[in-house]
């Protein structure tokens with residue numbers, strides 16, 4: 001069990017939880033979280049928002065029973081962390097765009113921070129899309145060269161894929177697919193990496209619940225992903 005350092009409400013539905021943790025997570029990975037006994041049955045997968053040698057943070061949106069329980073936890077309480085799991089975003093350099101929709105912005109914070117640390121000369125632009133209220137914009141501005149905010153519209157409208165060497169995205173599958181199609185339609189050369197947030201059960205590659213069809217065969221989002229190439233996931237669509 002790990003001790004919760006803080007669990008702050010950021011808006012009506014969004015919370016940021018910081019937990020004591022020694023295992024070092026990298027950009028785009030996730031943990032399976034649990035703060036209950038028997039019910040709900042399954043632990044909940046949540047991306048790493050930020051991490052250092054002694055802690056890990058999670059940005060989460062309350063959508064059901066599990067996340068509702070997380071939201072009620074106070075500093076000092078304990079939570080079970082299983083992870084970090086999965087293959088996250090790849091190391092990259094040059095002009096990089098990170099595109100997030102809703103709670104899909106979560107893994108992009110550590111990703112921007114890591115990419116800038118790996119190569120300070122890289123230009124990292126972040127596109128944040130929210131349906132109503134924006135959160136954490138100041139924090140993202142600290143780790144990126146430029147932040148473009150879209151509230152109530154389509155964040156995919158804001159990006160010119162031709163400006164970038166690499167594009168990484170996380171959010172609703174439909175948003176990632178629209179971005180993939182836009183990249184194709186303008187003839188962008190930049191590879192697009194998508195983070196697949198399929199429903200999960202075991203989180204470690206054993207149950208196949210999170211399987212998705214790709215051009216390279218069936219893949220498990222938890223073990224082979226969650227980050228995959230958009231071209232593998234969406235193919236000729």
Ligand SMILES: Cc1cc2nc3c(=O)[nH]c(=O)nc-3n(C[C@H](O)[C@H](O)[C@H](O)COP(=O)(O)OP(=O)(O)OC[C@H]3O[C@@H](n4cnc5c(N)ncnc54)[C@H](O)[C@@H]3O)c2cc1C
Nearest residue numbers: 044045046047059060061063064065066067106197198199
């Ligand atoms: C790899 C991965 C990383 C994730 N990272 C984050 C994160 O950083 N922050 C965050 O808030 N959430 C994240 N999620 C989604 C999160 O796991 C679910 O929102 C959570 O499990 C819901 O649990 P619940 O008990 O609150 O809701 P439930 O009662 O289980 O579900 C409530 C509603 O949410 C829908 N839902 C549940 N899981 C998903 C899902 N995976 N995709 C789409 N809809 C879903 C259900 O269909 C239902 O309508 C991630 C999911 C995956 C697979």
Ligand code: FES
Nearest residue numbers: 201203207208222
């Ligand atoms: S969640 Fe069990 S294989 Fe991915």
